[in-house]
Amino acid sequence: xxxxxxxxxxxxxTVRIGVVGHGVVGSAxxxxxxxxxxxxxxxxxxxxxxxxxxxxxxxxxxxxxxSADVVTDALAVAAAADVDLVVEVMGGTTLAGEVIRTxxxxxxxxxTANKALLAARSAELFKIADERGIDLxxxxxxxxxxxxxxxxxxxxxxxxxxxxxxxxNGTTNYILTKMTESGSDYSDALRExxxxxxxxxxxTADVEGHDAAAKIAIIANFAFGVHVVADxxxxxxxxxxxxxxxxxxxxxxxxxxxxxxxxxxxxxxAVSVRVxxxxxxxxxxxxxxxxxxxxVLVEGEASGSLMFYGRGAGGDPTASxxxxxxxxxxxxxxxxxxxxxxTFSKATxxxxxxxxxxxxxxxxxxxxxxxxxxxxxxxxxxxVSIRAAEQDGIGSDARLVFVTHDARTSDVQKCLDEFQRLDxxxxxxxxxxxxxx
Numbered sequence: 057x058x059x060x061x062x063x064x065x066x067x068x069x070t071v072r073i074g075v076v077g078h079g080v081v082g083s084a085x086x087x088x089x090x091x092x093x094x095x096x097x098x099x100x101x102x103x104x105x106x107x108x109x110x111x112x113x114x115x116x117x118x119x120x121x122x123s124a125d126v127v128t129d130a131l132a133v134a135a136a137a138d139v140d141l142v143v144e145v146m147g148g149t150t151l152a153g154e155v156i157r158t159x160x161x162x163x164x165x166x167x168t169a170n171k172a173l174l175a176a177r178s179a180e181l182f183k184i185a186d187e188r189g190i191d192l193x194x195x196x197x198x199x200x201x202x203x204x205x206x207x208x209x210x211x212x213x214x215x216x217x218x219x220x221x222x223x224x225n226g227t228t229n230y231i232l233t234k235m236t237e238s239g240s241d242y243s244d245a246l247r248e249x250x251x252x253x254x255x256x257x258x259x260t261a262d263v264e265g266h267d268a269a270a271k272i273a274i275i276a277n278f279a280f281g282v283h284v285v286a287d288x289x290x291x292x293x294x295x296x297x298x299x300x301x302x303x304x305x306x307x308x309x310x311x312x313x314x315x316x317x318x319x320x321x322x323x324x325x326a327v328s329v330r331v332x333x334x335x336x337x338x339x340x341x342x343x344x345x346x347x348x349x350x351x352v353l354v355e356g357e358a359s360g361s362l363m364f365y366g367r368g369a370g371g372d373p374t375a376s377x378x379x380x381x382x383x384x385x386x387x388x389x390x391x392x393x394x395x396x397x398x399t400f401s402k403a404t405x406x407x408x409x410x411x412x413x414x415x416x417x418x419x420x421x422x423x424x425x426x427x428x429x430x431x432x433x434x435x436x437x438x439x440v441s442i443r444a445a446e447q448d449g450i451g452s453d454a455r456l457v458f459v460t461h462d463a464r465t466s467d468v469q470k471c472l473d474e475f476q477r478l479d480x481x482x483x484x485x486x487x488x489x490x491x492x493x
Contacts, residue, residue, distance in 0.1 A: 062424040065125040068097050074108040074139035076116060076130045076155050077146030081169060081196070082109070084371035085122055085143065085378050085439035092137040093378070101292045102386045110146070134158040140386055143378060144168040150197045153177060160184045160192065165385040165394070167378055169196035175270035175286035178277060182397045185292045191394045193381035199224055201373025202366040203380070208278040208354070215356040217279045219319035221491065222352030223345050224271040226369045228294050228314040229253045230348045234304075234334075236311055237346075241299045254348050260274065262268035264293035265314065265331040272316030276329045279354070280320050282403035284329055290408050292332040301486040304418065304448065304457055311343050315491060321406060333493040335416055342491075375425050409466030414443070414492065417468075417477060418485030423454040427480045429455060434478065439463075455485065 073089070075082050075193050083335035086106050089096075110130040111117045117126050128132065129172040130463045134142050134155045141242055142159040144166060146152050152170050159166045161184060168174070174181070195205050199222075208217075223229050227249055234245040243324050246263065249255035260265045269289040276284040294314050313336050318329045336343045341363050350368025355361050367373040421427050435442055435458070444459040460468070462467075468487070475481045 064133075067084075068103045069390055070103040070105050071272045071389060072105050072107040072138055072140045073287065074110070074133040074136060074141070074384065075124070075142065075143045075145065076110045076133055076152070077119070078109050078111050078144070079120070081145045081374045081378065082143075082369040083449075084375035085145065086124070086374070088121060088375050088379050089382075100383060100387050103381075104386060105364055106355055106419055107138050112146070119442040123241045123275070126447035129477075130155050131158055134164070135162055135202060139164065140389060141165045141167070143382060144170060145375060145378065147172075152182075153225065153444045156181060156192075157184065160188055160190065163188055163190060164194070165389055167191075167193045167381040167385055169194065169374055169378060169465055171197040171267070171270040171274060173284070174275045178274065178285065178385060179283055179323055179400070182400075185394070186397060189394055191388055192326070192397065193385055193395070194274075195196035195381050196374045198274055199352060199366070200368040200370060201376050202350055202352070202364050202368060204275070204352055204364050205278060207362075207364070209273065209395075212354065212356065212359065215359050217320070217344065217354060217356045219276055219317070220272075220279045220352060221315050221317045221319075221342070221355075222373070223271075223313055223342060223350050223389065224316045224352065224368065225262055225268045225314060226348035226350060227259065227348070228268070229345065230254045231263070232294060232297070232312055232314065233346045234297060234456060235302050236306070237296070239299060239303075245296070253492070261303065263295050266419045268314060269397035272318055272329055275316070276318040276327060277400055277488060278320055280326060280327055280403075281400055283400040284318075284327070285404055286331055288403070288405060290330045290332075290451075294333050297484070297488075298486065301418070301488060304486075305335045305416065305488070308416070308444065308459060309333070310336055310490065311335070311338065311438070312488065313342060315342070317491075324404070326404045326406045328408075328411050330408070331410070332489055334489045336491050340491070345384070385436040391439055409464065409469065412462050412466065414460055414462055414488060414490035415468050416488045417458065417471075418487075419456045419458075419481050420483040420485060421454055421456050422480045422482065427457070430473070430480050432479060434471050434474045435460075438467045438469050438474070459490070474493075
């Protein structure tokens, strides 16, 4: 295990930090270390010093930031003799993975914000960290500035958690907020999010649910003590949500949010981990989470419901989480200890078709006698019970909107398949799950 550099007598021991990636988060982190160095030293007895920074394009950066050398060889920073601890905030999965692996195998603690990498290779990297007896910490990988992983890993380790659900992607929450509050359609709300910097030029990872899937996979590991990767998560995004879906949800007393959901069957122990748009009741704690904010609700048998809320992205909030992990890792390094990540058993997954939920379904239908009878017959044959129904529009614009009682996803899919073949149904519109209390 690497040891903190011994400072001259009368001075505090120094932990030397190599930062890989100096974009929005990396630059915010180094600035925060510079501002808080004396406070951190006074509270922890450890002096933090950034000694090396790796960037991809040297021409866009100065040759030094403070006392740190700026270089382009990320792997060299991970292996450098004057680096005791590595912060990886470069993103991506290939080079970043090699940086983290190199640092860990060199006995150096690692702090990362890389959700995509952890969601794909967590088992491998966790194993190396535990075998070396060093820290691999990643609070910033899931919800930016919101402390969530540490409470799950430490405070709630003995808690029988039933379900975790949350808004874990600020881009999609901003888009859905604008669609809800201003009546914007999806394309206009996305364009505004891009203009304000909330959405990337290519927003696919956010709007199709891939970003949220990586985050909920990481969360599920610590909520249930089982190994979950991003490929285990069924993901559906918001690109098919229409202004009329939003309006109809409001009419029934709901708002639409993109949720990451991880839940465990208390009888079988099987877990379901998924991302999808959901209708959330107006009195539900997640309904009032607006714009680019994140919130996660943890439901435990003993603790009840716990809410974690705040800014889920951005340079300063994410840098704050990175710094918190760096302080823990630096103190542990000085003491020759580390925070165990725990052990993870093989997960048994609930089949997506067996997941039970209420649903809202919209059908465009012919406005003539017998239509309602034909449509309700489809529900009855497939054992889907209707809780509420409403006709929206008349004539060629007629739509039937149904809200079901709890139903298996596979049974609802059978209804949809049958509706596609029904002469009186011209189009199957939105199909959106409803999240209860």
